[in-house]
Amino acid sequence: MRVDAAALHDQAKDLIRAGRLRDGRRLLDRALSGAGDPDTRAALTGTLGYVTAELGDSAAGLRLLDEALAGDGVASHTRGTLLAQRSLLWSRLGRPRSALADVTAALPLLPEGSADRARALLNRASMFLDQGNALSADADAREAARAFDELGLPVQSAKARHNLGYAALLRGDLVTAIQLLTQAREVLATLSEQLSAMSTQDLGEALLTAGLVAEGTELLQEARTAFRRARLPRLQAEAEFVLARLLSTQAPAEGLGLARVAAARFGRLGLDTWQLRCEAVMLACRCELRAAHPEQARRLAAQLRARGLSSDALMVLLLAARASLRRGEPVTDPRLPPASAPGVRLLALAVRAERAQVLGRDAQALAILRRGVEELLHWQSQHGSLDLQTSLAAHAERLSRQGLDLALGGGRRSAVYTWVERTGALASRVAPLRPPSDPQAMADLAELRTLAQSAPKPGTAEAVQQRELFERVRRRAWQDEGSARVNRLVPLGHVQDELGATDSCLIAPLTGLGRAWALVLGHRRATLTDLGPVDRVRQELAGLPADLDLAAADLPAGLHETVRVSLGDRLVRLDSLVLAPVARHLSARRVVVNPTGIFSGLPWTLMPTLAGRPVTIPGSASAWVSGRERPHEYALAGFAAGPRLARAEPEVRRAARSWPGARTLVGGEATASAVADIAGRVDVLHLAAHGRHEPDNPLFSHLELVDGPWYGYDLDQLADIPEVVILSACEVGATTIRRGDELLGLTTAWLHAGARCVIASPASVSDAVAEAILPDVHQRLAHGVMPADALAEAAAGHPGLVSTFQCYGAGW
The missing domain is CATH 3.30.420 (Nucleotidyltransferase; domain 5)
Known part of the structure; x- marks a missing residue:
């Protein structure tokens, strides 16, 4: 039977693009047995070379492509395709200059608007990404995406948008990165385990960059396992490399071990440039462990630069400078390209500050560190999600600690005040931007409430669905845009004037x-x-x-x-x-x-x-002063009592007596939608219910209402925010302390959403304490007493009770 080589080639390429490499190779072998003309044979041989390399034999794949390009009778379009394929192999082998030369030579040979040209642009975008050149990658990926859209190729368009997302990640635009990577993953994950794992890996890298260590590590480990299961050792080693690089500052001993594993795997595949990149990660880990030698680092940087890996070389040079400073050796100020990623800029500023400090220029060091913290704040302000804002603070942890230590060492109280304000609760300085109501998020949260009431057992379909909903709610919030505005630091003198005016210290x-x-x-x-x-x-x-x-x-x-x-x-x-x-x-x-x-x-x-x-407890002196500047009026109050808490209904009914026209929800009335409705209408909101702080996912901390948990994420869906919130529940005043001393929990969520102050407990609440003290607080609030004053007076009226209720925010 006659073999239609061209048709088999097309089928093979479809399988390969879907990540089914071995199935594609079988079709290519069949097609080659029936290919007669030189052009068809060259095209088939080139594709076979690409697949052979992807399956682990890069040298054999390169020989096949060289053979195809050397043949006579190869059409211009085919030659362009072959050059584009060989450029991918050069890229896999860690030869970026050869890769860029081939793909750039291929582009003029490929017809404008063709799928092959769009694929070549997409591949060149990937090469630019490997070199850290986000701007060039973005331009190529955008052109490729437009072409794929016009050609009606949604899968290829998803790959282009994936690259756009990764380019955004390199620029530090995490909102765009997570949006695009998530959208691309939804398409690519359905096609093959390989494409699913590749998109999972890059999303994991984005989350680790955002400081979400547990979440990012989990995704990268998932990708690593998938590549191992699919017997794709190069991709497995790449996943290990990415994870090791991102762990180098947060868990350097673990990162060092993983980088060694990846380097050994690349070595077995003959990928020496990737081994060099792993050595750079190992150096970063040793630098964190204070075991790096600067001369070794400089030699490695030269080797990386010779391979065209300027971004890796720059990081190594920064690490070499840090190692030299620790050994008392002189260094020059590091210079960066203008488009350097935020993480690289922050590292360079830390090195410059260390150099200034070694030279005895503490004032200069503090100025450099201040610039670094302000850069981090600007980065935080691009993100609307409180979850991301607080996790990003990890990038400034070293700068903050160095600045505070310098200020303490100098003994100047004004400098210490400034650095406490500058580094404590960084996210509180970002001007919040309330996101628009999101019907999909509201539906997901409602479904979570329904599932929570059935208490799914681990491993069941309901438990899997619950986990997916948790992830979806959280990732949708990560995509909220920020205000791009940072609140000013209030000068020490102004704070002291406010303290004097209010009989405070x-x-x-x-x-x-x-x-x-x-x-x-x-x-x-x-x-x-x-x-x-x-x-x-x-x-x-x-x-x-x-x-x-x-x-x-x-x-x-x-x-x-x-x-x-x-x-x-x-x-x-x-x-x-x-x-x-x-x-x-x-x-x-x-x-x-x-x-x-x-x-x-x-x-x-x-x-x-x-x-x-x-x-x-306001989070910062500046937040307290700013909160005091807001006009306040306690005119309307709303109350809700959750289920299975005997004291809840008596407590809220007694407290409500202090407020004419108060709306009180008890029993079956206390649903999430009803509570959300009154929360958007009142000045004072009192919720009495069982509560739980979730340390791993603080914005899923919740109060128990009659139709299920009311989460921190529900606050984003409120029409308006009460001025004073009283949470009569266990634990909900607790916070998770993230790297960089950022706090996250229900109290911070309410304050971030716009509440002036929150009364809550960081620990378990005694029924007797809540039922006795909180109604007395309302009696005073209704007569115009400030919340912290009302709480102190109410607690003093019950000296035999141990009250853990505290006032967070601007209590007066």
């Missing part, structure tokens, strides 16, 4: 230089006190959460008293370490507490030094 407990410190501000005075080794505070903090939870539990009288005494003793010890040394400076009636890092979870209202005094 401010304490900012912090850590630096291996010690604990307290910066205290009053109307005309600022003090900085060394509190001693930070480990002493950590030891006392270790058992605090358990003590707080036990104190709120329903225990027999004798045991309850024992627990209460134990908690009291621990609080006295903590107070002696943190507050007692500065108590004489905390003479004002009210106290603004601006804790960072390990101090963020303390129950400040229970600390002996602060007993009975109004306390507010």
Whole structure:
């Protein structure tokens, strides 16, 4: 039977584009057996060479392509296709200059508007991406996407948009990157395991770049496993390389081991340039572990530059400079190309600051570090998602710590204030931009509520669906655009004027230089006190959460008293370490507490030094001043009682008596939609329900309503935000501390959404405490008393109760 070589070739190419390489190779072998004319044989041989290389034998694949190009009778269009294919092999072999030369020579030979030319542009975009040239990659990928759209080729168009997404990632535009990579993944994941894994890998890299370490690592491990299962060792090694590179700063020992595995795998495949790139990652890991040698780094940078890998070479040179500085060797200021990625720019600024510090130019070092933090803030402001804003702070962790340590070492209280403000709760300085209501997100959250009520068992279809919905809600939020605006830092003098005007003082407990410190501000005075080794505070903090939870539990009288005494003793010890040394400076009636890092979870209202005094925890002094500037009026109040909490209905009914015309939702009325409706209409919102803080996904922390959990993500769908929110529930005042000392939880979500202040508990809540104290708070709020004052007065009226409720935001 006669073989139609051209038809088989077309079928083979379709299989190859779908990632079914071995099936495609079988068809190519059949087609070659029936190919007669030189042009057809050359085209088939070239495609076979490409597939052979993709399956692991790059040298054999290159020989086949050279053979095809050397033959006579090859048409111009076919020669262009062969050059484009060979350019891909050069790229796989780590020969970027040869790859670019071939694909650039191929483009004039391929007809304008043809699919082959569009594919060549797409491949050249990938090569530019490998070199870190985002602008050139973006131009080629856009032209390819337009051509594929005109040709009606949606799969190829998805691949082009995938490359556009990766180019956005290199520029630091994570919103666009996640949007495009997610959209492309939805198409590519349906075609083959290979394409699914490739799109998963790049999305994982985007999430790791965003500082979402657990989520990004999970996707990269998933891609690595898929490549191994499909017996694609080169792609498996690439996934390992990407993961190792991204772990180099966050888990350098793990990254070092993984880079060695990838290098060995590339070595077995004969891909020496990829081995060099792995050596660059190993060097980055050793630099973090303080085991890098600068001369070795400079030699490696020269080798990378010789291979055309200028982006990798630049990173290695920055690491070489850092290693030299640590050895006391002189270095010059690193210079960067104008289009360098944000992560590279931040590393270069850190190196410049280290150099200035070594030269004794502390003021210059602080100026450089300030520029770095401001660049990070600008990057954060491009993203509307609080989840992404807080995770991105990890990129400035080193800059922030270095700046704060320099300020502490200099002993100037104004400099310490500025760096506490500059580095604590960075995301709070980003001007929020409320996203438009998203019907799909609302539907997904409603479906999650329904699933949560059935409590799916692990491994069931319902549990899988629940996980997919969690991921979809979160990823849709990541795609929200930011305001691109950063709120100003309030000068120290202005803060002190506000403190004086409100009979307040401010304490900012912090850590630096291996010690604990307290910066205290009053109307005309600022003090900085060394509190001693930070480990002493950590030891006392270790058992605090358990003590707080036990104190709120329903225990027999004798045991309850024992627990209460134990908690009291621990609080006295903590107070002696943190507050007692500065108590004489905390003479004002009210106290603004601006804790960072390990101090963020303390129950400040229970600390002996602060007993009975109004306390507010705003996130930063600037946030407190800004919150105070907003006009406030408590005219309307709304209440809701969740299910399976006996005290909830009596509590909200009693509290509502203080507010004429208050709307109260109890029993079957307290649904998510009804609560959302009143939340958008009132000035004061009180929710009494079971609550849960989710440390791994803080914006899925929730309150239990009659139709299921009401999540942090639900706040984005509200028409308006109440001025004061009272969360009468366990744990929902708790926060997850992310790298860079960024806090995330329900309280931060409400404040970010626009609430002026939130009253909540960072620990379990005693029913007796909530039912006694919170109605009394409302009685005072309704008469115009400020929230923190109302809470302090209400708690003082019940001296026998241990209240962990605190005021977050601008409490007065």
